[in-house]
Amino acid sequence: MGIIRQGILGGFRKKTGTVVGARYRNRDVIRGLPRPSSKPATELQTSQRSRFGLVTGVLSWISEYIELFYGNRSDANSPMNEAVAYHLKEAIKVVGSSIEMDYTKLMFARGRLKLPPTLRLAASVEGKVDFEWSNEVGADNKFRDATDMANLLVYNPAKDEFVSLMAAAPRSAGIFKLQLPLEYGEDDVYCYINFSSTLTKGLVSESRYVGKIQIVAT
Template sequence: MAEIKKGILGGFSGKVGTVVGVNWRGKDIIRSLPKATKRVPSDLQLMQQIKFKKVIDFLQPIRPVLNAYFGSKAGLLSRYNVATSYTLGNAVDMVDDLPVIVMQRVLVSKGDLVGFLLPTIDTVGGNGFQMNWENNSGQGNAKSTDMTNLVCYCEELNSFEVFQNMVSRDVLTADIVLPTYYNGKKVNFWAFLNSQTKAMASTSIYLGEHTVV
């Protein structure tokens, strides 16, 4: 793979002869066409492909959250790539020979900000939920101005709801109302905090699966 330096021809995209031109991370790149192969992937390779697609399909709807708050970039890997790698390696189990996302091992954020102290979440009726926690402002790098976030996922509907920057850490309670199509459905909840400048985030905490009343 080689980078095209801007000259009289500039960059190009698409296939030309035995090479293909692409724009990758703002750079014009040329690379040789992949060699055709008749090699049949092994069962292990096929299963890894299935696992990877399962993880990608799951994480894609919350990609903006992951790109903002999941750890740090690792070389050329984006935060979303790091989150994908983490989920693939830590939150997938095999059940009846099929990959399953293990919700309690999923992370939707990962960072060094001090997280919630004793968080809980309960239904309040009318498809509403209330999250409560204790004030740990001043513990380590925790500040009263850190903002609360909730991520909700219904496996039956394969649907996410994201509530960002709801209230500050020192408010100690946050309310959300889910759309009515969640009524009677089971929903998973994760919570995390981010600094007021959004430069730091806490590692998310799983608050369990709850049925929407």
């Protein structure tokens, strides 16, 4: 059932008969219902659907990071839509006859805050990953401040799991030891980082793939 909010000349929502009302880019629009097709999907259509399903499936696990840190929040393009578009174009690789996500290209954030010039990883004892970053020389400014907070993300392909921690440590700390589940011992994991401002709401850096590392078993 459609809902008419401003009389017969106003926009409406949901399905009414054979049309659907919606709000798109600040405009009320009406579109017809799609007609069912008896034609089998083409190879290109099947490939596109597989790619879209792969990307949205991965990003759904880190949707909180995407919504907070990725791009703008305009009506025209949501952070998730921007992230999906990027990963469809840049983060899918073909392996034989199948497609896979290239986790070295995974990005959960885009922004103007500056990243430290040097980022490093080290695997320490007891299943921890040491994220290390350099402390820049020079005065703080809008796009780099000692109070900026590091946000961390780790993906374990063997377990098909993400581990995340927001506001792990301030930029001034230069290091954070992230504890991973004990069952990750001897697994290889992909590691990522970005920074977010504590002084300016919504000001974040892009995320960066720091590297792949094997977890030291306890």
